[in-house]
Amino acid sequence: MNAITESFIVSTRGKGTYAITADVEEILVRSGIKTGIVTIFIQHTSASLVIYENADPTARADLHCFFEELVPEDYPGLIHTAEGPDDSTSHLKMVLTRTSESVPVASGRLQLGVWQGIYLFEHRNAPHRRSVVVSLLGN
Amino acid sequence: MNAITESFIVSTRGKGTYAITADVEEILVRSGIKTGIVTIFIQHTSASLVIYENADPTARADLHCFFEELVPEDYPGLIHTAEGPDDSTSHLKMVLTRTSESVPVASGRLQLGVWQGIYLFEHRNAPHRRSVVVSLLGN
Amino acid sequence: MNAITESFIVSTRGKGTYAITADVEEILVRSGIKTGIVTIFIQHTSASLVIYENADPTARADLHCFFEELVPEDYPGLIHTAEGPDDSTSHLKMVLTRTSESVPVASGRLQLGVWQGIYLFEHRNAPHRRSVVVSLLGN
Numbered sequence: 001m002n003a004i005t006e007s008f009i010v011s012t013r014g015k016g017t018y019a020i021t022a023d024v025e026e027i028l029v030r031s032g033i034k035t036g037i038v039t040i041f042i043q044h045t046s047a048s049l050v051i052y053e054n055a056d057p058t059a060r061a062d063l064h065c066f067f068e069e070l071v072p073e074d075y076p077g078l079i080h081t082a083e084g085p086d087d088s089t090s091h092l093k094m095v096l097t098r099t100s101e102s103v104p105v106a107s108g109r110l111q112l113g114v115w116q117g118i119y120l121f122e123h124r125n126a127p128h129r130r131s132v133v134v135s136l137l138g139n
Numbered sequence: 140m141n142a143i144t145e146s147f148i149v150s151t152r153g154k155g156t157y158a159i160t161a162d163v164e165e166i167l168v169r170s171g172i173k174t175g176i177v178t179i180f181i182q183h184t185s186a187s188l189v190i191y192e193n194a195d196p197t198a199r200a201d202l203h204c205f206f207e208e209l210v211p212e213d214y215p216g217l218i219h220t221a222e223g224p225d226d227s228t229s230h231l232k233m234v235l236t237r238t239s240e241s242v243p244v245a246s247g248r249l250q251l252g253v254w255q256g257i258y259l260f261e262h263r264n265a266p267h268r269r270s271v272v273v274s275l276l277g278n
Numbered sequence: 279m280n281a282i283t284e285s286f287i288v289s290t291r292g293k294g295t296y297a298i299t300a301d302v303e304e305i306l307v308r309s310g311i312k313t314g315i316v317t318i319f320i321q322h323t324s325a326s327l328v329i330y331e332n333a334d335p336t337a338r339a340d341l342h343c344f345f346e347e348l349v350p351e352d353y354p355g356l357i358h359t360a361e362g363p364d365d366s367t368s369h370l371k372m373v374l375t376r377t378s379e380s381v382p383v384a385s386g387r388l389q390l391g392v393w394q395g396i397y398l399f400e401h402r403n404a405p406h407r408r409s410v411v412v413s414l415l416g417n
Contacts, residue, residue: 001140001142001279003279003313003314003315003415003416003417004313005313005314005382005383005384005389007389035142035143035144036142036144036274036276037142037176037178037274037276037315039315039380039382041380041381041382041389042391043389043390043391043392043394044391044393044394045329045330045331045337045391045393045394050234051184051238051239052184052230052234053184053219053230056219056221058218058219058227059184059219059227059230061218061219062217062218062219062227062230062231063230063231063234065216065217066210066214066217066231071344075344077343078340078343078344079336079339079340080331080334080336080337080339080340082334088336088337088340091330091331091337091340091341092340092341092344095328095330095341095375096235096374096375097234097235098237098238098376099329099376099379099394100329100379100380100381101238101239102178102180102239102241102274102380103180103239104144104178104180104272104273104274105144105274106144106272111144111146111180111182111272111274112182113181113182113183113184113270114182115183115184116182116183116184116238131391133382133384133389134382135314135315135380135382135383135389137142137276137314137315137415137416138142138276139142140279140281174281174282174283175281175283175413175415176281176315176317176413176415189373190323190377190378191323191369191373192323192358192369195358195360197357197358197366198323198358198366198369200357200358201356201357201358201366201369201370202369202370202373204355204356205349205353205356205370235374236373236374237376237377240377240378241317241319241378241380241413242319242378243283243317243319243411243412243413244283244413245283245411250283250285250319250321250411250413251321252320252321252322252323252409253321254322254323255321255322255323255377276281276415277281277415278281
């Protein structure tokens with residue numbers, strides 16, 4: 001049984017989703033683990049993780065729009081706005097999605113469905129460098 | 140330390156929640172693992188997982204209604220609707236709930252609370268065959 | 279490779295967020311595990327877990343307000359209200375946040391970001407004793 005923890009950086013260009021499936025798969029293949037679990041963890045509170053439809057970009061366009069409408073920058077009454085109107089709203093979008101995600105491994109492959117991709121969901125307007133930690137456990 | 144990955148199919152009959160606790164427990168008991176973690180993962184982007192109140196069906200009725208109102212099929216402006224008005228809305232309901240869930244194991248039992256059940260949450264109107272992957276790690 | 283499952287109790291004083299990072303870290307340090315995964319699991323359906331901004335209390339004040347407005351106690355049409363108007367609404371707030379969270383471990387430390395704290399999110403008005411289970415897997 002092996003336990004490995006690695007990390008990588010994603011440079012974002014503002015709000016939106018950024019595919020990271022290949023980054024996670026590359027770490028898995030290099031680890032040699034055939035059966036087990038991969039945990040993906042984002043070390044931020046104004047960006048998050050989602051596993052989302054990976055084929056048609058309109059699906060992710062709807063995702064972006066829906067979250068802007070559910071938690072708009074002019075949401076009334078927010079007080080944690082020291083860094084601007086995308087400060088508290090970023091945390092709220094993060095908490096409605098995911099900070100960690102665990103994906104089973106079999107035959108050395110992530111057991112994602114055909115239409116599933118792993119994405120980093122950036123909630124801030126400005127570009128950021130985001131750190132993603134990947135832990136692998138298995139044989 | 141053992142690492143085991145299995146899967147099972149849930150045949151859904153349209154929108155709603157489907158109990159899968161017994162399916163996960165059966166895999167756990169068969170594995171012989173006494174201490175560790177069970178990760179449950181759904182391989183779809185238009186269905187999700189929830190751990191929800193398992194006793195009173197009215198709790199799940201409210202869950203179904205709340206999500207229909209938060210993400211209604213006539214939500215304005217959605218463009219990913221090639222498969223109908225329950226296409227993009229299914230992805231949005233999925234991303235607000237969970238794709239993976241990890242449950243501790245002790246004394247060979249899932250450490251669920253008394254009122255917790257594991258459910259597959261189907262977001263499409265038509266019946267579907269849904270694949271759930273279960274990874275077990277432990278002694 | 280070790281597998282350890284422990285638990286602790288959090289006494290809540292009604293709705294709000296309660297820091298539990300130190301409780302989880304104490305279990306990790308005592309385990310001696312240096313590389314692996316810590317899974318935190320809450321055994322309730324009317325309280326949940328979040329990883330949230332840990333520095334400025336106004337961030338969590340906004341979190342509390344946002345969830346009260348997204349799922350208000352007078353939300354129309356709810357039928358699972360045997361325990362009061364904070365009954366079904368507690369389950370809905372729970373399902374929009376998290377029941378389990380997995381955090382990577384490296385060099386014997388939780389790999390949380392600088393601004394991340396682990397919180398129990400209580401959704402009931404009355405004080406409750408909440409059970410949190412922590413599973414550790416690693417070397």
